[in-house]
Amino acid sequence: MRKSSEIDPMLKAWSEKIDQELNGKAPPVPQTPDGGSLSTTHRRLLLFPALLAAAALLAVYLAGPRRSAPPEPSESETAQLENGFEALKPFFQELVRLFPHQTLWLSGEGSGLEMQGPGSAEGRQRIVLRVELQQEGPDGSWNPIWQRDVLTHEESWVDMQDQPASEESASFWVVGLETDTWLVETHLRIPGNPAGSVRKQLTLRRSGSLAADAQVEISPGVRMVQRLLPLDESGESA
Amino acid sequence: MKAPPDAPSAEQRFRKHKDQDSFEELYRVHASLVYRIIAKIVLDEGVAEDLCQETFVKAYTKIDQFTGSASFKTWLCRIAVNGANEHLRKKITARTRLQVLAADAGGDSGGTCPRQSLFWKESYQGVTAALARLEPSLRTAIILTVMEGMDPADAARAQGCSRATLYWRVHQARKQLKQELGHA
Numbered sequence: 001m002r003k004s005s006e007i008d009p010m011l012k013a014w015s016e017k018i019d020q021e022l023n024g025k026a027p028p029v030p031q032t033p034d035g036g037s038l039s040t041t042h043r044r045l046l047l048f049p050a051l052l053a054a055a056a057l058l059a060v061y062l063a064g065p066r067r068s069a070p071p072e073p074s075e076s077e078t079a080q081l082e083n084g085f086e087a088l089k090p091f092f093q094e095l096v097r098l099f100p101h102q103t104l105w106l107s108g109e110g111s112g113l114e115m116q117g118p119g120s121a122e123g124r125q126r127i128v129l130r131v132e133l134q135q136e137g138p139d140g141s142w143n144p145i146w147q148r149d150v151l152t153h154e155e156s157w158v159d160m161q162d163q164p165a166s167e168e169s170a171s172f173w174v175v176g177l178e179t180d181t182w183l184v185e186t187h188l189r190i191p192g193n194p195a196g197s198v199r200k201q202l203t204l205r206r207s208g209s210l211a212a213d214a215q216v217e218i219s220p221g222v223r224m225v226q227r228l229l230p231l232d233e234s235g236e237s238a
Numbered sequence: 239m240k241a242p243p244d245a246p247s248a249e250q251r252f253r254k255h256k257d258q259d260s261f262e263e264l265y266r267v268h269a270s271l272v273y274r275i276i277a278k279i280v281l282d283e284g285v286a287e288d289l290c291q292e293t294f295v296k297a298y299t300k301i302d303q304f305t306g307s308a309s310f311k312t313w314l315c316r317i318a319v320n321g322a323n324e325h326l327r328k329k330i331t332a333r334t335r336l337q338v339l340a341a342d343a344g345g346d347s348g349g350t351c352p353r354q355s356l357f358w359k360e361s362y363q364g365v366t367a368a369l370a371r372l373e374p375s376l377r378t379a380i381i382l383t384v385m386e387g388m389d390p391a392d393a394a395r396a397q398g399c400s401r402a403t404l405y406w407r408v409h410q411a412r413k414q415l416k417q418e419l420g421h422a
Contacts, residue, residue, distance in 0.1 A: 007415050007416050007419060008384050010365065010419060011365065011380065011384050011415070012384065012385060014366075015278065015384075015386075017361070017362065018277070018278065018356070018362065019274055022274055022283060025273070025283065026272075026273040026287075026290060027287040027288075027290055029262050029265045029266075029269075029294070030291035030292075030294050030295050175328060
């Protein structure tokens, strides 16, 4: 058996190799709000919910160009996402009415819907999550190659598999953090997708009723875009 | 006549003005260390990227709470360590799923998902697996002291514990690793 003194060099050697691999891979500078602390901003926004949505959307647009990578979705893409939520909202509200306090996840893509549940999830925030995989075209535009809308509760695992024998799978987990942000963990395995299986944890800042877009490049020319909409138990935006 | 004060450091400027430039300068100086420490605690460089950014966002929002009793680096490391451990605790709430993933990868990382991580490359796997089996506070202690070479007083502050507790954690970690790796 090795002595303790033999353990430290082994750990240091492991650490140095890991450091070499991690060297230069620190993420880009995170986006921060200008003009005041996050907590102050949040308190103001709580007092003025009407201003909140406008300010949040404005902040997303204004802050966009400072993000280092990857690029923000275009205005039309953003509008498309918002329209998508609006179109689905009556359906979500009806589901919430039919299945109160129950774990229920639902994914929608085109005409297909999948449901799972019920199970008790009383007291947990209900949310709608849109996840989209986009591929960059030769002209530089980003085109969706895979998309899901998921209605679920926070801290509920959503595991979906399109067909029992399918190799395609996706799972999501969302939790609200004390820091006024949402943490979304996503696992995707999509055959033919150059990224293969990806697992990414994204932080979406709460900016009113709608969390700001979060996106991440998962391989050259492929990015994942997420948007989250918290709902109260009546199905209205929180 | 009184001599003009030295140019304020990025930390001093950030505390006073909370401006983007000084924040970015602090990020450039400290991000690499914060990222390394978090990655080794959670044993997943992908998760560490997100937690590293969260650490700096928290530092941004909580800079008013920084009293200067420890160095800015130590204060930042404490936020990073807390964030990484909070992440591991939250992971436990989703345990069923994670256990399946950890089992797939042939190890239990204490709540992380090792499938895609460089930490689970064949050449690193032995030490990674041994570290993964350590309780997170023991793992953190050995990372801060043995791997990152932090002063024990600073490492204790970063972990929010006494120096005696830190020494005990390092001792316990070494003992367990000796048992694990002694047979490697």
